C-alpha cells in the first residue's frame with residue numbers, strides 16, 4: 194500500500210517536471226502557419242514515452258522542433274533513449290496540393306520559408322539544451338529515412354506522423370513506419386480532420402487500437418497503440434483524459 198502511495202507521488206512529480214520542461218522549451222519556439230505542436234500533444238507523447246519506457250521514437254516532420262524536443266526531454270529525463278527527427282528541410286518536399294482551400298497560403302509559405310535556417314535553428318537548440326544524447330536530426334524525406342531504418346534494423350516505440358499532409362505521403366508514412374514499430378508501440382497521427390489525412394486515420398483504426406483523439410482550436414490528433422494489454426489501454430485512456438482537462 195505504502196509502495197503504491199509513494200508511486201502516485203513519484204509519478205505526479207515526474208509529470209510536473211516533464212510538463213514544466215516542455216513549457217520551457219516551447220517558450221523558445223514560436224507557433225506559426227508551418228507548425229506548432231500544442232502542450233497537450235507534447236505532454237501526451239512525453240508521458241507515453243516515459244510510462245512505457247520507450248527507447249526509440251520518431252518525429253516525422255520536425256519543422257521548428259515543437260514536437261521533437263518534448264520527446265527528447267522525455268528520453269533525457271526517463272528512458273535515456275533517442276528521438277529521431279526526420280525532415281528533409283527542403284522547399285521541394287514541403288509542397289502540398291491536397292488542401293485546395295489553403296493552396297494560396299501553402300504556396301506562399303513555401304516561397305518565403307528558409308528551410309536551411311530552420312534546420313540550423315533546430316540544430317542549435319539541440320546543442321544549446323544539451324539534447325545530443327537523446328535527439329538526432331535525419332535530414333531526409335521520411336520515405337528515404339525508412340529505408341535506412343530498415344537496413345539498420347531500427348525499431349520505434351512511438352512514431353509521430355506530421356510530415357507532408359498530402360494523402361500520398363501520409364499513407365506512405367503509415368505503410369513505411371508500421372513495419373518499423375516495436376511489438377508494443379504507438380502512433381500519434383496529426384491533423385486527422387484533414388480530408389487528405391482521413392484515409393490514414395481509417396487505416397490505423399483497422400490495424401491498431403484506437404485510444405483517443407483531441408480536436409479543438411489548437412489540437413487535431415489521435416493516439417493509436419498495438420501490443421498493449423487491456424489494463425494498459427485503460428491507463429492510456431486515463432492519461433488522455435487528464436491531458437484533455439489541461
Ligand SMILES: C[S@@+](CC[C@H](N)C(=O)[O-])C[C@H]1O[C@@H](n2cnc3c(N)ncnc32)[C@H](O)[C@@H]1O
Pocket residue numbers: 227228229230253254255256257258259260261279280281282283286287333334335336355356357362
Ligand atoms: C506541419 S510541419 C511539422 C510541425 C512540427 N511537427 C511541429 O509540431 O511543430 C511539416 C514538416 O514536414 C516536413 N516534411 C515535408 N515533407 C516531408 C517528408 N517527405 N518527410 C519528412 N518530413 C517532411 C516539412 O519540411 C515540415 O517541416
